[in-house]
Amino acid sequence: MPFTTIFFDLDDTLYPNSSGVWKLIKERMNLYMHQHLGIDWEEIPTLREQYFHEYGTTLRGLQAHYHMDLDEYLSFVHDIPLHKYLQPDKALQNMLQVLPLRKFIFTNADENHARRVLAALGLENCFQTIVDIKAVDPYCKPMQAAFKIALEIAGEPQPKNCILVDDLATNTRAGREFGFYTILFGQIGEHPDANVSLSHLTDLPDLLQDLKY
Numbered sequence: 525m526p527f528t529t530i531f532f533d534l535d536d537t538l539y540p541n542s543s544g545v546w547k548l549i550k551e552r553m554n555l556y557m558h559q560h561l562g563i564d565w566e567e568i569p570t571l572r573e574q575y576f577h578e579y580g581t582t583l584r585g586l587q588a589h590y591h592m593d594l595d596e597y598l599s600f601v602h603d604i605p606l607h608k609y610l611q612p613d614k615a616l617q618n619m620l621q622v623l624p625l626r627k628f629i630f631t632n633a634d635e636n637h638a639r640r641v642l643a644a645l646g647l648e649n650c651f652q653t654i655v656d657i658k659a660v661d662p663y664c665k666p667m668q669a670a671f672k673i674a675l676e677i678a679g680e681p682q683p684k685n686c687i688l689v690d691d692l693a694t695n696t697r698a699g700r701e702f703g704f705y706t707i708l709f710g711q712i713g714e715h716p717d718a719n720v721s722l723s724h725l726t727d728l729p730d731l732l733q734d735l736k737y
């Protein structure tokens with residue numbers, strides 16, 4: 525398979541869910557919704573669930589229903605002392621540096637957060653570009669339009685030449701529909717919404733070798 529390009533999700537993909545970072549981001553989202561938008565605490569979980577299914581992210585749902593400052597929201601929810609939770613990942617760095625594909629971050633967070641995460645993990649020089657929530661505005665994963673923009677930014681005309689690694693099955697399902705080869709991170713065994721599952725990113729070269737890319 526002639527893969528040229530690989531897109532990695534950021535949160536809960538480049539670092540494990542067990543780090544607790546994503547849990548903190550979610551708590552900051554809840555706090556923002558309560559403090560800045562005046563939403564009752566009891567309503568927040570249902571609203572976020574609804575926005576996730578309807579709009580892809582909490583942010584896009586909030587933008588559709590409230591007057592809010594995008595940059596203020598993004599800096600508020602990502603205001604986390606990342607260095608306390610993430611450490612440089614030398615094994616991942618080594619794997620990425622020799623992986624013979626063009627590598628991109630494709631995230632529903634913003635570039636500023638992505639750069640901070642990459643710095644904490646020691647992966648600053650491993651990716652060509654960060655495709656963030658602003659780059660795909662007004663869309664986000666798992667919308668097909670967001671995948672189209674990511675493909676354009678990567679300069680790769682053929683979805684079938686691309687791989688997506690993401691921890692959310694909603695995103696791998698959408699990516700596969702778009703034509704990407706999809707790898708669901710953090711899962712073991714077959715999954716109906718991805719081409720394949722992967723529990724350790726450092727196993728990626730072996731997996732791709734098996735595909736004879």
Ligand SMILES: [Mg+2]
Binds near residue numbers: 534535
């Ligand atoms: Mg993720």
